[in-house]
């Protein structure tokens with residue numbers, strides 16, 4: 001099978017990982033919910049570490065009809081399609097209504113407008129089949145007075161002119177790419193994602209050009225990595241993550257890596273594996289270990305584990321989960337590995353045994 005430069009369409013036609021796609025389609029067909037195209041999927045306020053320092057952020061999950069790849073089957077851990085509008089695209093007017101709902105939320109909840117805007121679509125903001133050029137430009141204009149914006153996209157759609165729609169207003173623009181891992185075999189076989197590391201490198205090069213072309217703003221790439229996809233043992237997942245962070249940091253144009261520990265989402269292959277005791281989300285000790293090991297590389301590395309401490313999220317023994325989670329978040333803001341010296345727990349010995357003994361054919365070794 002050739003992985004040279006497949007497009008989503010090629011995979012949608014069944015030339016990709018047919019077995020994974022078939023299973024994922026069957027699992028996803030169990031979903032029943034449908035959602036209002038005039039409401040964003042989610043919106044919230046937070047703070048984030050950026051190349052310009054720690055900023056107040058407004059995170060928007062736009063409802064754009066969902067990821068086309070997910071409709072074909074999609075990634076083994078991703079349940080986001082279940083949150084999207086059924087079959088089809090969302091109009092310009094509906095998208096702008098969604099943005100307005102987010103601005104209203106911000107006006108009600110925050111003292112002042114956030115410096116950083118982050119827009120995710122559970123797909124690709126830069127795919128014009130999801131967000132048309134008219135909507136993209138109107139959204140750029142809406143946020144023209146903000147400092148920085150993060151836009152989620154698959155690498156295929158990253159384009160200097162689309163980035164230019166934002167940088168022309170002086171907004172520092174980052175494209176968030178769900179690379180998941182720098183290892184093509186793990187991305188293809190464990191995650192069922194269709195693009196290659198070379199596509200990510202091409203997208204970074206495109207962002208680097210947009211950066212040079214922009215007068216008063218910067219452009220760059222933020223890589224999202226998946227800690228512990230299914231079918232990898234704990235130690236394999238840790239080793240893959242350390243090398244992935246190093247390889248991303250080496251690519252010009254990629255300034256930030258966000259490591260996301262896998263959590264068990266509904267209507268996914270990971271959920272089926274977990275249900276049959278075939279998958280355990282990563283230990284928080286593994287997340288801390290990766291951050292410590294990569295602390296000296298030349299990129300910002302952050303992690304904000306979702307669902308920590310629960311059976312379906314990254315966890316240790318439950319006793320120490322909140323403490324380790326707090327250290328991980330502190331590291332994200334300060335990039336100081338000594339935060340991990342202050343946390344310890346008896347379950348570290350269990351984690352060390354898992355790291356030694358768990359292999360992909362006998363996992364998980366513990367719950």
Ligand code: SF4
Pocket residue numbers: 067068069070073074075078079080081122123178193
């Ligand atoms: S992880 Fe991204 S590309 Fe994969 S199915 Fe989910 S939304 Fe689509």
Ligand SMILES: [Zn+2]
Pocket residue numbers: 316317318319320321345346347348
């Ligand atoms: Zn513990």
